[in-house]
Amino acid sequence: MLMAMRMKNVAVTVACMLLIFSSLDVLVQANSADSVGPAECCFEYRTARLPKAGVKTFQRTHLHCARDGVVFTMRNNAKICADPAQTWVQGLITHVETNRP
The missing domain is CATH 2.40.50.40 (OB fold (Dihydrolipoamide Acetyltransferase, E2P))
Incomplete structure (x- = not known):
């Protein structure tokens, strides 16, 4: 049970990081288009x-x-x-x- 919660937390953290990095990439491209x-x-x-x-x-x-x-x-x-x-x-x-x- 504890291992499943840790895996879920890691998955959520990775998903949030990907969302943040992709948002930053869009902003950079928009400013230098x-x-x-x-x-x-x-x-x-x-x-x-x-x-x-x-x-x-x-x-x-x-x-x-x-x-x-x-x-x-x-x-x-x-x-x-x-x-x-x-x-x-x-x-x-x-x-x-x-x-x-």
């Missing part, structure tokens, strides 16, 4: 046009962000948010896409 995720959302947009020669790359913001946005990375590695609905932003995206090395 995307390089551009909710951590890089646009809260304000740049309204002035950016110089074409100064833009290195661009990325659209993550779907979980509250607002759609385009993050332009400049040659000096500054990141600038812009409204993707603006005509000048669409033109700059086209320029960057067509002039990729």
